[in-house]
Amino acid sequence: MTFAITQARLRALLPAISLVAVLVPILCLQPATMSYFGSSLLLNLAVPIVLATLAQLAIITVNDLDLSIGPFVSLVACIGATLLVKQPWLGVLALVGCVLAYAAVGALIELRQIPSIVVTLGLAFVWSGLAIVLLPSPGGTSPEWLGTAMNYQTPWIAAPIVWSALIAVLGHLLLMRTSAGVRIRGAGGNPRAMRRFGWSLVRSKATLYGIAGLFGVLSGLSLLGLTTSADANLALRYTLLSIAAVILGGGEFAGGRVSVIGAVLGAITLTLAASFLAFLNISSDWQVGMQGAILIVVLSLRVMLQRGDHQ
Amino acid sequence: MGEIKNTPETEETGREALIRFHGIGKTFGRVRALTDINFSFLRGECVGIAGHNGAGKSTLMAVLAGVFEPTQGHIEVDGESLPGYDANAARHAGVRCVFQELSLCANLSIAENMCIVHPQLRGRGWRRRATALMREKLEEIFPGNGLSGNELVSDLTLTQRQMVEIARGFTITDTPVRLVILDEPTSSLDAHTAEQLLAFVRKAAQGGITCLLITHMLGEIQRVADRVMVMRDGSIVSVLARDNLSRKAIILAMGQHLEVDKASADQRARLQRADGPEYQWALGAGRRTKIDASRGEVIGFAGLAGQGQTEALLAIYEAATSRGAGRAKVAFVAGDRGRDGVFPVWSIAQNLDLRWLSGGMAEAGRAGAKRLPIRGLVDFAAARAVVEAWRVKIGIRGASMNAGILSLSGGNQQKVLFARALASDADLILMDDPTRGVDVGTKRDIYQLVRDEAAKGRTFIWYTTENEELTYCDRTYVFRSASVTRLLHADECTEEALLAASFEEHAA
Numbered sequence: 001m002t003f004a005i006t007q008a009r010l011r012a013l014l015p016a017i018s019l020v021a022v023l024v025p026i027l028c029l030q031p032a033t034m035s036y037f038g039s040s041l042l043l044n045l046a047v048p049i050v051l052a053t054l055a056q057l058a059i060i061t062v063n064d065l066d067l068s069i070g071p072f073v074s075l076v077a078c079i080g081a082t083l084l085v086k087q088p089w090l091g092v093l094a095l096v097g098c099v100l101a102y103a104a105v106g107a108l109i110e111l112r113q114i115p116s117i118v119v120t121l122g123l124a125f126v127w128s129g130l131a132i133v134l135l136p137s138p139g140g141t142s143p144e145w146l147g148t149a150m151n152y153q154t155p156w157i158a159a160p161i162v163w164s165a166l167i168a169v170l171g172h173l174l175l176m177r178t179s180a181g182v183r184i185r186g187a188g189g190n191p192r193a194m195r196r197f198g199w200s201l202v203r204s205k206a207t208l209y210g211i212a213g214l215f216g217v218l219s220g221l222s223l224l225g226l227t228t229s230a231d232a233n234l235a236l237r238y239t240l241l242s243i244a245a246v247i248l249g250g251g252e253f254a255g256g257r258v259s260v261i262g263a264v265l266g267a268i269t270l271t272l273a274a275s276f277l278a279f280l281n282i283s284s285d286w287q288v289g290m291q292g293a294i295l296i297v298v299l300s301l302r303v304m305l306q307r308g309d310h311q
Numbered sequence: 312m313g314e315i316k317n318t319p320e321t322e323e324t325g326r327e328a329l330i331r332f333h334g335i336g337k338t339f340g341r342v343r344a345l346t347d348i349n350f351s352f353l354r355g356e357c358v359g360i361a362g363h364n365g366a367g368k369s370t371l372m373a374v375l376a377g378v379f380e381p382t383q384g385h386i387e388v389d390g391e392s393l394p395g396y397d398a399n400a401a402r403h404a405g406v407r408c409v410f411q412e413l414s415l416c417a418n419l420s421i422a423e424n425m426c427i428v429h430p431q432l433r434g435r436g437w438r439r440r441a442t443a444l445m446r447e448k449l450e451e452i453f454p455g456n457g458l459s460g461n462e463l464v465s466d467l468t469l470t471q472r473q474m475v476e477i478a479r480g481f482t483i484t485d486t487p488v489r490l491v492i493l494d495e496p497t498s499s500l501d502a503h504t505a506e507q508l509l510a511f512v513r514k515a516a517q518g519g520i521t522c523l524l525i526t527h528m529l530g531e532i533q534r535v536a537d538r539v540m541v542m543r544d545g546s547i548v549s550v551l552a553r554d555n556l557s558r559k560a561i562i563l564a565m566g567q568h569l570e571v572d573k574a575s576a577d578q579r580a581r582l583q584r585a586d587g588p589e590y591q592w593a594l595g596a597g598r599r600t601k602i603d604a605s606r607g608e609v610i611g612f613a614g615l616a617g618q619g620q621t622e623a624l625l626a627i628y629e630a631a632t633s634r635g636a637g638r639a640k641v642a643f644v645a646g647d648r649g650r651d652g653v654f655p656v657w658s659i660a661q662n663l664d665l666r667w668l669s670g671g672m673a674e675a676g677r678a679g680a681k682r683l684p685i686r687g688l689v690d691f692a693a694a695r696a697v698v699e700a701w702r703v704k705i706g707i708r709g710a711s712m713n714a715g716i717l718s719l720s721g722g723n724q725q726k727v728l729f730a731r732a733l734a735s736d737a738d739l740i741l742m743d744d745p746t747r748g749v750d751v752g753t754k755r756d757i758y759q760l761v762r763d764e765a766a767k768g769r770t771f772i773w774y775t776t777e778n779e780e781l782t783y784c785d786r787t788y789v790f791r792s793a794s795v796t797r798l799l800h801a802d803e804c805t806e807e808a809l810l811a812a813s814f815e816e817h818a819a
Binding site for chain 2: 180194196257
């Protein structure tokens with residue numbers, strides 16, 4: 001019995017353990033990364049990835065998958081770099097429209113019972129197309145306030161860490177602790193039961209997709225604030241990165257099992273893994289492949305722990 | 312009296328009606344699930360509901376719980392007609408439902424599952440309130456359960472889940488609980504917890520909560536019910552009062568007769584033993600378990616559950632499908648149909664002719680078809696003929712054979728699995744407790760099929776946990792700790808002999 005409990009705990013701790021496993025070698029190789037400036041540089045790009053991961057997590061909660069989050073984040077960055085600078089009102093309107101579109105897609109998927117993968121795969125091309133229409137070649141500028149916000153210097157601890165922690169705690173409270181969050185997760189755990197007790201699955205899905213859209217918009221804006229210019233292909237890799245981060249953080253594709261804090265840790269781990277490989281002087285040709293290898297190792301570890309749990 | 316009254320009224324019992332059904336009907340597409348139901352659920356009574364699988368019990372309860380809207384008729388609550396009766400209206404009326412296939416969210420904790428049925432649990436401290444409510448009810452119904460309320464449902468055993476589901480049905484936030492539907496509540500409970508539940512149901516009924524108990528365990532109904540509603544083919548066929556309640560009366564009303572004329576033993580005796588046993592196997596560790604069977608024989612596997620009977624069946628299957636001396640044409644009927652039997656997204660027809668495709672199709676082609684089927688391709692015309700023939704034989708009505716298999720009730724799904732095995736060219740049919748969770752009527756059909764097919768020369772090996780079924784077997788091997796302790800012939804296969812052999816420690 002006690003063994004089973006330690007196994008379950010170990011599984012819950014796995015996101016933190018994998019983060020440490022990546023962090024410790026980095027600190028050994030480059031002790032300077034522990035400093036305020038070093039950590040801020042290292043985790044610079046973590047915030048948009050964390051936000052995109054939470055967008056993906058919202059959708060995985062209801063057993064769906066969003067294959068369009070990368071192009072969507074790129075589109076938001078393009079809107080931010082063009083409309084939001086030239087015609088702020090129109091820009092804000094466009095972003096609000098994006099969030100509403102996401103919510104509408106969620107409702108549609110539930111109403112018509114279409115597989116989310118099909119819908120979001122199609123949407124990925126729509127978002128990419130719109131981004132290219134807005135910004136045919138890389139460029140544009142970030143609104144001034146956005147750059148200021150992203151470069152804001154927090155005291156003591158580097159800003160990306162503070163933001164990530166804040167987002168993690170807030171997300172955890174909303175989705176895991178409130179009764180509304182619990183009901184929304186219930187829609188992923190046993191949709192039939194939820195419908196039986198009179199809850200609207202359409203509303204749950206629309207809410208979660210809307211939340212995903214909101215996090216996607218925040219992700220795109222924060223990315224723009226960091227890069228100061230946009231490109232229609234800016235964040236394409238976020239799609240797979242966000243899925244990997246959710247799974248790394250203890251989420252599962254089916255059954256509504258997700259962990260907000262785990263997913264945030266997973267996103268940070270993946271951000272660090274790239275730097276880790278750079279520190280090891282691994283040529284950039286091999287880095288992507290190595291990142292995949294790390295992912296496979298961590299995920300297999302999780303499966304093994306789960307199997308031990310069932311025995 | 313003499314005649315059965317379908318709607319005993321207030322003055323007769325001195326209780327008032329809580330919910331009244333007036334001419335309720337429900338159709339799903341072309342299938343009529345309920346027809347013209349008139350019934351009054353009185354305050355503080357316990358109504359037992361009996362009927363075979365597919366009789367409409369679960370549908371009726373789903374209408375009462377507001378899950379399905381009736382296509383005809385109307386529902387009255389406290390004497391007032393409610394037109395848009397849905398899940399929320401049912402909740403306001405104090406109706407709760409404990410579903411057969413549990414309605415807990417496995418990804419949430421026990422306490423978190425509370426807020427799915429109670430919209431009032433919100434705001435500050437909802438979690439604490441939910442935990443307290445749940446623990447109190449669990450302790451009241453199942454004293455000494457040892458659950459804290461913080462466990463994830465996915466970490467619980469099936470029994471514990473059922474306990475949580477039941478306790479949740481009785482918890483109260485703002486609307487009082489006035490009627491609780493218990494759909495097969497004891498199916499996963501052990502004897503001890505089932506006892507606790509039945510005692511609680513009686514107590515709750517005395518306390519003014521109407522309890523509806525749907526179960527195949529007629530003994531449970533007999534013990535706790537004030538009235539028994541018997542359903543057949545989507546309507547209420549009779550309502551039995553407590554005074555003339557007996558197992559026999561309920562079964563009689565269900566329109567089923569337990570007496571199936573046993574296969575004429577001499578007819579089968581002629582088939583067997585003519586030229587020694589057709590099949591012989593040596594199984595288990597050191598190949599010490601010897602089992603033999605002749606053509607046309609029905610062999611039973613008995614003993615306590617999980618004493619290696621299923622493993623023996625699988626070993627026989629392996630021997631029959633591998634190359635070598637013991638090779639035979641074999642088919643397997645799984646007991647756990649959800650896990651091992653049914654292809655959930657396939658149609659009834661596809662589920663039925665699957666085994667036939669890998670043996671039987673070629674024969675059918677040689678025997679009767681005008682043109683020979685091309686090797687490797689499915690002969691659709693012949694497949695349709697096979698499906699139609701077996702549909703008639705196993706008596707599935709109402710549903711189209713192209714509908715999904717899950718549109719059938721559990722008992723009918725099991726019949727399809729039987730037809731799958733029997734439609735093939737197999738001479739040897741292995742059955743792994745195939746009547747688990749199947750109603751009396753379907754069982755009778757299955758016994759009939761086994762008997763008919765055995766008479767045609769097919770051999771059956773039948774593992775069953777119900778000792779009554781062993782009377783249909785010619786010989787019975789009793790298992791204990793993965794080996795055979797006794798071989799009983801049909802005439803010596805009594806309840807006492809079986810029990811004695813089941814608990815025997817050493818092989819005879």
